[in-house]
Amino acid sequence: MLIAQPKIVLKLDDIGVANHLCKAGQVMDYLLQKSIKASYGLIANRLDETAFSTLSKYINATNSRDERMVELWHHGFDHSNNNLSNNNKEFSGTSYGFQKKHFNDANQLIIKKLGVQMHTFGAPYNAADSVTLKVISENSNYKLIFFPSLDVGKHLKITSLNNRVDMEKGVGNPNYEYFVSNYEKNVVYQQSFMIIQGHPNNWTIEQFNEFTKTIDFLVLKGCEFVLPFELVK
Numbered sequence: 484m485l486i487a488q489p490k491i492v493l494k495l496d497d498i499g500v501a502n503h504l505c506k507a508g509q510v511m512d513y514l515l516q517k518s519i520k521a522s523y524g525l526i527a528n529r530l531d532e533t534a535f536s537t538l539s540k541y542i543n544a545t546n547s548r549d550e551r552m553v554e555l556w557h558h559g560f561d562h563s564n565n566n567l568s569n570n571n572k573e574f575s576g577t578s579y580g581f582q583k584k585h586f587n588d589a590n591q592l593i594i595k596k597l598g599v600q601m602h603t604f605g606a607p608y609n610a611a612d613s614v615t616l617k618v619i620s621e622n623s624n625y626k627l628i629f630f631p632s633l634d635v636g637k638h639l640k641i642t643s644l645n646n647r648v649d650m651e652k653g654v655g656n657p658n659y660e661y662f663v664s665n666y667e668k669n670v671v672y673q674q675s676f677m678i679i680q681g682h683p684n685n686w687t688i689e690q691f692n693e694f695t696k697t698i699d700f701l702v703l704k705g706c707e708f709v710l711p712f713e714l715v716k
């Protein structure tokens with residue numbers, strides 16, 4: 484009997500570029516070399532004027548079927564967590580005006596710096612509220628949100644991506660054994676898709692090896708790696 488394997492979305496967070504350096508570059512290169520699709524969350528104000536020349540090889544990469552290998556998604560303007568009036572995170576508990584400005588400024592900055600219109604949003608700290616959903620729904624380019632902690636409900640044009648299967652045992656700490664046990668536990672997603680979150684900026688060599696073992700496991704299983712936007716096409 485043929486057992487279905489889930490589609491895999493790699494959700495890799497906190498991408499920035501400074502002075503031609505993208506800290507996640509080694510991981511991004513590895514995935515491209517393996518011909519594995521991945522999505523990257525950009526923090527808009529952490530991209531300097533060298534961002535396009537640094538990221539263009541990922542932005543333009545395609546596979547033998549002429550499909551894009553990389554999706555860049557909206558991960559906030561500044562990823563702040565010290566906003567009025569209660570150390571609010573950028574998209575949780577802050578005002579409509581604040582969120583609208585941060586959302587639009589980031590969207591525009593990415594268009595200007597990278598020439599990319601994003602379609603997916605993932606809040607910093609995965610902290611979004613009902614105001615965020617309103618703001619996202621006001622820009623018809625956006626179709627998906629990662630891990631909303633609330634029911635998207637009436638914002639029906641936005642698809643929630645909630646099938647979270649953790650690889651990192653604590654933020655920034657990939658662990659192969661931990662992932663495999665989570666994979667086996669989440670049989671319920673095996674007919675559909677799984678979202679795997681990672682923070683590749685500061686992985687050590689050992690942590691990078693845990694990640695590559697995870698990728699090898701999924702490849703052996705016969706999983707297909709897809710981009711978030713492909714789930715709604």
Ligand SMILES: [Zn+2]
Pocket residue numbers: 496497558562606607608
């Ligand atoms: Zn983040």
